[in-house]
Amino acid sequence: MNVETEQEGEDLLYCWSISRGELCLRENYCKGCAYCVEFCPNDVLSVSEQFNEKGYHPPEATDPERCTGCGLCGLICPDFAIWVEEEERDES
Numbered sequence: 001m002n003v004e005t006e007q008e009g010e011d012l013l014y015c016w017s018i019s020r021g022e023l024c025l026r027e028n029y030c031k032g033c034a035y036c037v038e039f040c041p042n043d044v045l046s047v048s049e050q051f052n053e054k055g056y057h058p059p060e061a062t063d064p065e066r067c068t069g070c071g072l073c074g075l076i077c078p079d080f081a082i083w084v085e086e087e088e089r090d091e092s
């Protein structure tokens with residue numbers, strides 16, 4: 001699976017490659033509500049077996065190749081833990 005992890009201070013950042021850029025998760029912001037998992041229209045996400053530092057199970061992108069970058073997960077996440085970073089496209 002094409003995922004990069006980065007430690008940013010206390011935060012662990014995951015970035016999965018998707019067709020439109022990256023799907024990113026700041027693991028320790030997550031409260032494990034699973035809204036993102038439930039509402040993703042493409043079944044990209046699953047609840048991870050890992051615990052974050054708050055003791056919740058964060059999501060993981062088990063099928064990142066199915067992610068269209070629609071951004072719905074980021075819109076419904078109450079804790080700003082997940083979002084899409086779109087790749088800049090050369091329009092010229």
Ligand code: SF4
Binds near residue numbers: 035079081082
């Ligand atoms: S919606 Fe946000 S807080 Fe809820 S499980 Fe997903 S990433 Fe975590």
Ligand code: SF4
Binds near residue numbers: 070071084
């Ligand atoms: S951006 Fe859309 S398709 Fe990708 S994980 Fe989030 S809700 Fe699912």
